[in-house]
Amino acid sequence: MPTTHKTRMLIIGSGPAGLSAAIYGARAGMEPIVVQGLQPGGQLTITTDVENYPGFRDVIQGPWLMQEMQAQAEHVGTRMLWDTITEVSMEGSPFRAVGDSGDIYEGDVLVIATGAQAKWLGVPGEVEFSGKGVSACATCDGFFYRGKKVVVIGGGNTAVEEALYLTNHSPDVTLIHRRDSLRAEKILQDRLFAHPNVKVLWNKAVESFSGDLGGGGLQAVELVDTVTGEKSSLATDGAFVAIGHAPATELFKGKLELDESGYIVVQPGTPKTAIPGVFACGDVMDHTYRQAVTAAGTGCMAALDAERFLAELDFAALQSEAAE
Ligand code: NDP
Helix, strand or coil: CCCEEEEEEEEECCCHHHHHHHHHHHHCCCCCEEECCCCCCHHHHHCCEECCCCCCCCCEEHHHHHHHHHHHHHHCCCEEECCCEEEEECCCCCEEEEECCCCEEEEEEEEECCCEEECCCCCCCCCCCECCCEECCHHHHHHHHCCCEEEEECCCHHHHHHHHHHCCCCCEEEEECCCCCCCCCHHHHHHHHHCCCEEEECCEEEEEEEEECCCCEEEEEEEEECCCCCEEEEECCEEEECCCEEECCHHHECCECECCCCCECCCCCCCECCCCCEEECHHHCCCCCCCHHHHHHHHHHHHHHHHHHHHHHHHHHHHHHHHC
């Protein structure tokens, strides 16, 4: 028998954005429900070392950080529920979502924190060497390659920015692109081509990642020339896959405005969507920063705006009661 769960604040997604919204929401008395989704804890649960989340002098583990955030959210009164939302209706408050389990979730406000996933090449060795030389985030992992040789795969803004970022740590950065021109903005391309630490390998696709799974980690990327078909191997200590991200917004197509890459459009500088009472925070609305700390920040903003929205709603209800 399906259950209906009612709350003042319904949060979909349990990464840093969703859990930060929950912590603030719970402390403001909104008794939030977080529906955790397919990857409870979000992208940080598939990373290992985290060195850039403020507050921790020593390296911490991504999964541990998410467990702590969840425990903190629960400690202040959040209800965590395991389900995958398959349907949402957003005609107006209360907002209604239906889970895979058949359960129904109703929230006076809806906070969308469904995140994004890095796109991967899907070639042999990529999964095996993930965290052992293969990464999708230079800001997160670049520091571990100080003084080492790294490659970046991709030709868009992300790839070029990641390559430039890596020059802070590495004297030898190679950008590998499958075509003979980049799609990144010209100003970024100019910076890339002018940088003495960067080489670009054109018309090359990565066929596989190779190395020593026993402890040595990634040692090379195996390449094929996309024009001649010629194969080659490039020795490297680290490989950063930067071929784009896919925000988890399938549920919201046709209901909320999405940009050309599928991210939820919010009012600039806020987590407010075009629908009053529906907020989006974290990577689902941010294709620029994509950090745990920025996701947590926008989660906090969503909770503060949710609280204001509910205060106005309650005031309007009181006024209409008084008028009757
Ligand atoms: P993009 O979709 O712009 O670029 C992806 C790149 O990866 C393309 O060069 C593409 O090649 C390549 N690629 C895709 N699939 C494969 C594959 N299977 N094998 C090899 N290469 C592949 O993604 P970005 O993440 O770079 O950017 C996404 C959006 O975010 C863009 O709108 C971008 O402008 C924006 N952004 C803005 C930033 C800023 O303003 N500072 C920073 C970062 C992103 P090909 O070119 O051949 O298609």
